[in-house]
Amino acid sequence: MKYLACLLLLTALLGMSGSHNTNRQWTAAELAKLQSLTLANLPPVTDPSNRFAQHPQALALGRDLFFDRRLSRNGKIACATCHQPNKAFSDGKPVAVALATGTRNTPALLGVAHQDWFFWDGRKDSLWSQALEPLENPAEHGLTRTELVHFLLADAHYQPQYQALLGNIATADTLQQPPTAASPQGDLAQLQAWKQMPQAQREQIDAVFAATGKFLATYVSSLNLAPNKLDTLTQHPAALTPSESAGAKLFIGKAQCILCHSGALLSNQTFQNIGTGIPGKDSGRAAVLDTLRTDRFNCQGKHSDAPVETCTELQFLTRSRHAVSGAFKVPSLRNVAQTAPYFHDGRFATLEQVIDYYTQAAQPNTKDGNDLPLIQLDATEIQQLVAFLNVL
Ligand code: HEC
Ligand code: HEC
The missing domain is CATH 1.10.760.10 (Cytochrome c-like domain)
Structure with a gap:
């Protein structure tokens, strides 16, 4: 109920403040998606495997x-x-x-x-x-x-x-x-x-x-995230500039970033092949499945404080190297403006280059089995997406 009330209020506010700019008018579906990216969705941290976690x-x-x-x-x-x-x-x-x-x-x-x-x-x-x-x-x-x-x-x-x-x-x-x-x-x-x-x-x-x-x-684990303009959008609907709003729309819509960069961390915590692995050199997730299971310091090991049956992530770990070949963890995009260079090997210096990569790597002729959706963005749209990423 509270959530719905917030949404209605937000719709009304944004509608008013955005009357001079169509980009600021959100649909209810867009608002719900943006809301799903806010810190309010972050559950408290628990780590039963560390008995000192709250000490x-x-x-x-x-x-x-x-x-x-x-x-x-x-x-x-x-x-x-x-x-x-x-x-x-x-x-x-x-x-x-x-x-x-x-x-x-x-x-x-x-x-x-x-x-x-x-x-x-x-x-x-x-x-x-x-x-x-x-x-x-x-x-x-x-x-x-x-x-x-x-x-x-x-x-x-x-x-x-x-x-x-x-x-x-x-x-x-x-x-x-x-x-x-x-x-x-x-x-x-x-x-x-x-x-x-x-x-x-x-x-x-x-x-x-x-x-x-x-x-x-x-x-x-005490290093907490600070709220950004997206998190406070309900209180300050006009805080996003037109360009940032347009970027947000692209992020959750046409550019399909939210397929992987979802939730409060802007990461769905999965491993995805976006064509950045290097066959024979770095196959990402595929190379570590065995060591994860045998690691003496894993959740099931004797130094863990968690009951073995609670280590469900390890229990359900895929055994298929093929399924995760060339896959890397979808990283959080919070504070991404401060964390250049980008990707697991730091290959890109700027966010423009990253987005440029997304528009190219998804093309049928360069795709080579990666998980990326086909997207097309013009130069303005790329700038708008960058503006939104800088808000995070
Ligand atoms: C299919 C899943 C998927 C989609 C869709 C996707 N990403 Fe990513 N993203 C990833 C993965 C996986 C990585 C890490 C790749 C690596 O390090 O080799 C990544 C890395 C990034 C990084 C680098 C972060 C860092 O700290 O190095 C940025 C920025 C980024 N993505 C933005 C975007 C944007 C913007 C979109 C939409 C245009 C998008 N992503 C769409 C999976 C995805
Ligand atoms: C020489 C630089 C360097 C030092 C020193 C270093 N780290 Fe890191 N840290 C890295 C790199 C590089 C990675 C990613 C490595 C990889 O994915 O293979 C990383 C990954 C991590 C991660 C995982 C982050 C994630 O998103 O998965 C944590 C947590 C971390 N380091 C904490 C520490 C702590 C605690 C120490 C000290 C005991 C430490 N690091 C020392 C460079 C460093």
Whole structure:
């Protein structure tokens, strides 16, 4: 009822303010679509797999970890090196650069906790499990698991907080010998060193490692989205310029963007082949289906706090590589003006180029099996769509 009343009011208001401009007159169907893109539709974040998800002390600790450059091989790389607060927590580069140059573009993190899958190929099913990967990635933080855990449990700032949150954990001393670099993800020598450690010790290290991911995730999930002009359209119907309104109309209509970029995140959280994968080099979602199932830090693993039967996303994960070959996660478009360059490999510098790509990649002669609908837009329409994207 309330919703209907809002709609009627909005229709009336927009009708009035737009009398000089046909673009501002919305149909009820258009209004309902626009309404479906607003933050009001965003359910609260829950992550049963992270028992620290609502813990204020874990949040503060996670924030410290996120900005701490000491958590890296050269002492210069923090999560915030690539996820910069003034760029919606992205970095403005085509692909990430830290200890080495990576292959993927750094996504923004505002609102990220609302996603089902993490990374462009969705190879992680929780934020805490995601956070573990950059720490051990040789191109990013470049630490091994043992080095990281030893550092944290010996550090005057972190050690007491870990004790307080995790209770009865080993100390750096009782973890015996290694600050030797050892990890099941590392190079051959590191892998061998890991295998030579007693099982019990490996378990302890994994537990502290997983908890570190959970603290980081608690902080990352506090990075909320701020309302934009679309979200407040009901209160301020005239706030969209004619060009932005025309762009909004295209987005939900003729340009068919809403087919994939739907809901409050402007992403339907699926994986789609839009012709951006590179056969033999990056097949996107198809390449990670197996690792997702066997990941020891997934929702079903022993370090997850969620009851196994609640891990439905993993249970219903497709087994068909073919179905998701060349598919990447439909990214959120919130704050997209601040997150250039675009696409999983940062191939496009501007939003004009992205839209240009959409008009070309969908043509029958270039389509090559991708999921894109055929659309045609003239130069003005492209500018209008860009204007709308800049509102988000
Ligand atoms: C060297 C730059 C770099 C560093 C350092 C880094 N990240 Fe990232 N981050 C990336 C890139 C690139 C991706 C996407 C990688 C991919 O999809 O394969 C990413 C993806 C993510 C995602 C998933 C976003 C999404 O939409 O799926 C989260 C969350 C995240 N990083 C958090 C962190 C945290 C927490 C840390 C610190 C422990 C961290 N990152 C360190 C570059 C970095
Ligand atoms: C069939 C599903 C689909 C449709 C329809 C679609 N997109 Fe996308 N969009 C995607 C996928 C998948 C990606 C990520 C591709 C990649 O990274 O390789 C993407 C990426 C983007 C990006 C880059 C975001 C970033 O952070 O890098 C923008 C901008 C974008 N889309 C806008 C649009 C607009 C505007 C339309 C309508 C003209 C549209 N999309 C239609 C699936 C779709």
